[in-house]
Every structure is written in structure tokens, then in C-alpha cells.
Amino acid sequence: MSQSELTSYFQQATMEMQLEYERIRSRTLEDPGTAGDEGEENWAKLLRNWLPGDMQITTKGRILCADGSATDQVDVVALSPIYPHGMVGKKLHLASEVLAVFECKTTLRGEHIDRTMESANKTKEMIYRSHGKEVLYGLVAHSHSWGNDRIAAARKITKKITSAGEKHAQHPNNLLDFVCIADLGTWQAHAEFDEEEYGEHMVTFYSGPPKPDGLLADKITPPIGSLITYILRRLSYDHKKYQSLSWYFGMAGLSGTSTWSSEHVRYWREFASARKHANLFY
Template sequence: MSQSELTSYFQQATMEIQLEYERIRSRTLEDPGTAGDEGEENWAKLLRNWLPGDMQITTKGRILCADGSATNQVDVVALSPIYPNGMVGKKMHLASEVMAIFECKTTLRGEHIERTMESASRTKEMIYRSHGKEVLYGLVAHSHSWGEDRLAAVDKITRKITSAG
């Protein structure tokens, strides 16, 4: 596979996310909850298409630790291939089989970065304390609130991450 072919695959995925963002955004003011749910499903679909096929990807739920504690609600969860199919649709996900967690935003703002970093820290600590395992925790967004200048947006996001960390 050539580099340009691989690039075209990523561009296609990016275009699909962009088109979904434009569709969702047109109704956000009417019903922000549904818009957020649709955004989460967009990211779950992308992960289903790009992560190994035997991983389970689900939306909305909490992570249940062995000690009985549970995290706050998270948006998208990637579960290990051995996760029981009968439990995938449940909204309490077994921490022992969580591979990654993603918070999803339709339009990223500075306060989202700060809140996600706080939530990630708490959640990762709970899982590590209960199971001795690290999980990936990410923040994904369809767009951002920092205008058209990509470099300026990257700089602002980087500064927010640095100051929140």
C-alpha cells in the first residue's frame, strides 16, 4: 500500500466525520442532547471501522471496578475481544476488560480539555487501583471553537493541555 493510498483512507474518514458534524450541527440548538449522542455514535463507528474487528465498541456507560466502585459516565468505550457479548449492551462495563475510553465533543472548547483531564485522571486511578492496569483515555471532537487557523488552534489546544496537566 502506498503512502498516498493510506492518506486517502484517512482523508475519507475525516470527510465522513466532517459531513456528520455539519448534519448534526444544524440541529444542535433544537436538541443538544441528541446532537451529542449522534456525535458519540459517529466516533464509535469510526473506531469500529479502524480498530481491530474483535474489539467491542460501545457508547454511554460507566466503568465498574472489582471493588464495586463505578466511574462517572463516559461517552465511548473500547472493550477487549474477550468481553462477554451478553454484557456489551449493558451500561456498566467491567473495568478489567476496558482497553480505552473516549470523551466526545461536537465542538471542542477549552473547558472540555480541563474537565476531560480531571475525569481521565480520576477514572484511570480508579481502574489502576482496582485492577493494576492502565487504560487509554482520549478526547475527540468533530470541530473546535478556535477559528479557521489550524496552527493557532493547535497552539491553543496544546497550551490548554499543558496548563491543565
């Protein structure tokens, strides 16, 4: 399969998301609850189609830790292959088998980023305290509220994600891992330690979509393709069986090109968390 063929599949998935967005938006005012549910189902369907086939994707519910604590309700959850089929439809998801959590919006707004970053910090910390494991936590949306100027919108979203992380995340591992806006771009969290570049402290930052009119414009990967490739790469750190698929997508160019600004790098001098270690991910 060539790079162009694989990319075209994600372009098709993006077009389907855009069509669904227009359909859902036309009914939002009269029934916002149903519109929200349909948006979540769109994303759940896409994840079932593109994440590894042994994962189990379900919607709605809370994550239940072994100590009896439970998170707030989440929209979509990716569960491990060994998750009991009889439990998939239940609305309390066993924390030990949660791989990734997705908050879904139809039209993304600034307050959604703030709230989701706060939820990510709280949920990740709770699961780590009870089970000693990390989960991916992301925010996905069909579209956004920042207008038609793609460059200006991307700049504002990058700034908003960064400020929300500084406000709510108490540990690098508790940051929101990704934000994907299907008709704009994908933002991916990175955590690095490089004394020559950043000094003695660990840093985190988000890479975002490149300028659509820049030198890399002809190499822009569909946001959904970048999203799936990033999730696969992150999951493959702890789950080696996903490594080959992650490598294939990466070699096919689906990691995409991205940009970020040094003004948005966060330096971590101390961790306000139960754990003192932090994972590096690139």
C-alpha cells in the same frame, strides 16, 4: 497497499466526519442532547471501522471495578476481545476488560479539555487501584471553537492541554493520552527519561500537528490516521497481537509528523498516586 492509498482512506473518513459535523451542528440548538448522541455514534462507528476487528466498541455507561466502585459516565469504550457478548450492551462496563475510553464532543471548547483531563485522572487512578492496570483515555471532537487560524488554534490548544494536565493529573500515567480534532490535528502524550536531555527527572509532553504551511505540510497525515496509529502503538505495548498492525501503519507513514515546544515539557519530581512507577511511551 501504498502509503497514499491508506492515507486516502483516512482522508475519506475525515471528510465524512466533516459532513456529519455540519449536519449535526444545524440541529444542535433545537436538540443538543440528540446532537451529542449522534456525535458519539459517529466516533463509535469510526473506531469500529479502524481499530482491530476483535475489539468491541460500545457507547455510554460507567466503568465498574471489582471492588464495587464505578466511574462517572463515559461516552465510548473499547473492550477486550474476551468481553462477554451478553455484557456489551449493558451500561456497566467491567474494568478488567476496558482497553480505551473516549470522551466525544462535536465542537471542542477549553472547558471540555479541563473536565476530560480531570475525568482521565480520576478514572485511571480508580481502575489502577482496583485492578493494577492502565487504560488509554482520550478526547475526540469533530471540530473546535478556536477560529479559522489553524496555527493560532493549535498553539492555544497545546497550551490548554498542558495547563489542564498540570492542574488535574497527579501521575504521568493519569494524563489524557490523546486529543483528536478531526478537522485540525491530533495531540499525543509522550513520557520520556533522558538524563542528557532533561536531567534526572522523567518528563511528559504532547506532540501536536505541524504547521500546515511549513516544510512538512505535504506530509501531514489526516488527524484520524494519526489517532488510530497512536492508539495501536500504545495498545501494542501490552497486547502483542496488535504489534504487526501498529508497525504497518507506522511504516506507511500514518504516525505523521508532529511538533512540540520545550516550554510545554513537564518535569515529574514526585508522584501523588497509589503507584510509584510510571510507564515510558514515545
